[in-house]
Amino acid sequence: MTRRAQTHQQRADAPCHSGQALSKAARFWRSFPPSASPFCPVQAPIAHRKRVVTVSHSANPTPRRFLPTGPLSGTIRVPGDKSISHRSIMLGALALGETRVTGLLEGEDVMSTAAAMRAMGAQITKTPEGEWVIQGVGVGGLLPPETALDMGNSGTSTRLLMGLIASHGITATFVGDASLSKRPMGRVIDPLSTMGATFAAAEGGRLPLTMTGTQPAVPITYRLPVASAQVKSAVLLAGLNTPGITTVIEPVPTRDHSERMLRGFGADLSVEVEGDGTRVIRVHGPAELRGQTIVVPGDPSSAAFFIVAALIVPGSDVLIQNVGLNDTRAGIVHVLRQMGGDIAEVNPREVGGEPVADLRVRHSALRGINVDPAIVPSMVDEFPVLFVAAAYAHGRTVCTGLEELRVKESDRITVMRVALELAGATVQETEDGMIIDGTNGAPLPGTSGAHHVATHLDHRIAMSMAVAGLNSMNGVAIDDINPIATSFPNFIALMESLTA
Ligand SMILES: O=C(O)C1=C[C@@H](OP(=O)(O)O)[C@@H](O)[C@H](O)C1
Numbered sequence: 001m002t003r004r005a006q007t008h009q010q011r012a013d014a015p016c017h018s019g020q021a022l023s024k025a026a027r028f029w030r031s032f033p034p035s036a037s038p039f040c041p042v043q044a045p046i047a048h049r050k051r052v053v054t055v056s057h058s059a060n061p062t063p064r065r066f067l068p069t070g071p072l073s074g075t076i077r078v079p080g081d082k083s084i085s086h087r088s089i090m091l092g093a094l095a096l097g098e099t100r101v102t103g104l105l106e107g108e109d110v111m112s113t114a115a116a117m118r119a120m121g122a123q124i125t126k127t128p129e130g131e132w133v134i135q136g137v138g139v140g141g142l143l144p145p146e147t148a149l150d151m152g153n154s155g156t157s158t159r160l161l162m163g164l165i166a167s168h169g170i171t172a173t174f175v176g177d178a179s180l181s182k183r184p185m186g187r188v189i190d191p192l193s194t195m196g197a198t199f200a201a202a203e204g205g206r207l208p209l210t211m212t213g214t215q216p217a218v219p220i221t222y223r224l225p226v227a228s229a230q231v232k233s234a235v236l237l238a239g240l241n242t243p244g245i246t247t248v249i250e251p252v253p254t255r256d257h258s259e260r261m262l263r264g265f266g267a268d269l270s271v272e273v274e275g276d277g278t279r280v281i282r283v284h285g286p287a288e289l290r291g292q293t294i295v296v297p298g299d300p301s302s303a304a305f306f307i308v309a310a311l312i313v314p315g316s317d318v319l320i321q322n323v324g325l326n327d328t329r330a331g332i333v334h335v336l337r338q339m340g341g342d343i344a345e346v347n348p349r350e351v352g353g354e355p356v357a358d359l360r361v362r363h364s365a366l367r368g369i370n371v372d373p374a375i376v377p378s379m380v381d382e383f384p385v386l387f388v389a390a391a392y393a394h395g396r397t398v399c400t401g402l403e404e405l406r407v408k409e410s411d412r413i414t415v416m417r418v419a420l421e422l423a424g425a426t427v428q429e430t431e432d433g434m435i436i437d438g439t440n441g442a443p444l445p446g447t448s449g450a451h452h453v454a455t456h457l458d459h460r461i462a463m464s465m466a467v468a469g470l471n472s473m474n475g476v477a478i479d480d481i482n483p484i485a486t487s488f489p490n491f492i493a494l495m496e497s498l499t500a
C-alpha cells in the first residue's frame with residue numbers, strides 16, 4: 001500500500017474526525033485548571049488571560065550588554081531563509097516521496113513547523129551531514145495531531161498550517177507563547193471559514209485556537225485586505241486539497257516564495273499580473289506534490305543586521321555570503337543604498353531557484369531619506385534595524401505605511417521608539433511609522449546603569465538594539481537574548497567573529 005493510501009486508510013479506520021480530535025483537544029484543556037480554559041469565557045477570569053499575555057520575556061531571561069566595538073571585518077555566512085525553510089518542511093511533508101533540504105534554518109520557529117508536521121504524520125529527520133530528509137504524507141493525507149500544536153513564537157507556522165489543515169478533515173489545536181497569543185488570526189480565519197473550516201479561538205481571534213478542516217473544502221476567490229504573504233500562503237495551501245480553482249488576488253505584491261515553491265513541487269499554479277500590478281494567483285486542486293531536493297539560500301532578513309552593523313561602525317568592511325535577493329525581499333538593500341550605503345553584490349547567482357549574491361558592505365556616511373511606503377512589504381521585517389541605521393544617519397528619515405509592524409512579535413513601532421529613546425536617539429512615533437533624526441555618525445549615548453531595552457519576546461528588537469550598541473558610547477543592554485534563537489541562533493557568535 002502506498003503511504004498516501006496508508007494514511008487515507010488510517011483515517012478511514014479512525015472514529016469520526018471531529019469527535020475523536022475534539023476529545024483530544026478536550027483532554028489537552030483538561031490538563032489546565034478549569035478556570036484557565038480560554039474556550040470557557042464564563043469560567044476564564046480575564047485576570048488569568050491578562051497574566052498570560054503580558055509576559056514580555058522568556059522563562060529564564062538572559063540579559064546582555066552589547067558593547068561598542070572597533071571596525072567589523074571578515075566573512076560570514078548567514079543561516080537559511082526562514083520563510084523558505086518553513087515552506088520546505090510543509091511542502092515536503094505534504095508531497096509524495098522524499099524531500100531533501102540543505103541549508104535549512106534550524107531556528108526555533110522552523111523547528112515548531114517541523115514538530116507540527118511530524119505530529120500530522122510526516123517523517124522528518126536530519127542526517128549526520130546536516131541534510132534534512134522528509135517523507136511526505138501526500139496532499140489529503142494529514143493525520144489529526146494527538147496533542148496541541150505548540151507554535152512557540154511563530155506567526156508563519158501558525159497561519160500557514162491553519163491553511164493546510166483547513167482543507168483536511170482533521171481537528172487541531174494551536175497554542176503559542178505570550179507574544180504569539182496576542183497576534184491576530186482573524187485575517188486567516190476569515191477566508192478559511194469561507195472555504196468551510198470552523199474555528200474556536202480565544203477572544204479577538206487569537207491563540208489558543210482549535211480548528212476543524214473540511215474535506216472537500218470550497219474553492220474561493222479571495223482579495224487580500226492586507227499585504228500579507230502569510231494570509232496569501234494560507235489560502236493557497238488550503239487550495240491544494242480543494243477541488244477546483246482557489247484564487248488569491250494580491251493588490252500589493254508580497255514575498256512570493258509560496259508561489260515559486262508550490263510550482264517547484266509540481267502544483268498547477270499560475271500568476272497573472274494585471275496592468276496596475278495586481279497579482280492574480282490561481283492554484284488548481286487537488287494538487288499532487290512530488291518530493292524535491294531543495295537548497296535554502298541565506299536569509300536577507302538575518303543579513304540585514306550585519307549590513308547595518310557594517311554601515312554604522314567606522315572602518316568596517318564585511319563580506320556576507322549567500323544572501324537571498326529575491327525582489328520581494330530585498331527592499332532593505334535598496335533603501336540602505338538610497339541612504340548612501342556602500343553595498344556591493346559579488347558573484348550573483350541562483351540558489352534553489354532564488355537570486356543570491358555575496359554582499360560586500362563598507363562603513364558609509366548615511367543620510368536620512370523619506371522611505372517610499374510602496375517598498376514596505378519587501379522589507380517588512382527589516383524596519384527595526386533600518387530605524388537603527390537612520391539613528392546614525394545625517395538628517396531625518398521618515399517611514400510611513402508601517403501599520404503591519406504593530407501586529408508582529410511585538411508592536412515594533414512603539415517598542416523600537418522606546419528602545420531607541422532609551423539609547424539616546426531622537427525619534428518620534430507616528431500612527432503608521434517613525435521619524436528619526438540621526439546623529440550624523442556620532443555614537444549614541446547607549447543605555448546606562450540598570451536600564452535595559454525591553455525586547456518583548458521579539459527577536460528582531462533584540463538583534464536591532466544589539467547592533468545599535470556597537471557604535472554607542474556605553475553599549476546597549478537588552479533584557480533578554482533568548483528570543484534571538486527563533487530566527488538566528490548563531491547571531492551572537494557571528495557578531496563576535498566579526499568584532500574579534
Ligand atoms: O510568509 C512569510 O514567511 C512571512 C511573511 C511576513 O508576515 P506577514 O505576511 O504577516 O506580513 C513576515 O513578517 C514573516 O516574518 C514571514
Ligand SMILES: C=C(OP(=O)(O)O)C(=O)O
Pocket residue numbers: 109153154155156157381408409460487
Ligand atoms: C514577523 C516575523 O515572523 P512570524 O510572523 O513568523 O512570527 C519575523 O520573523 O519578523
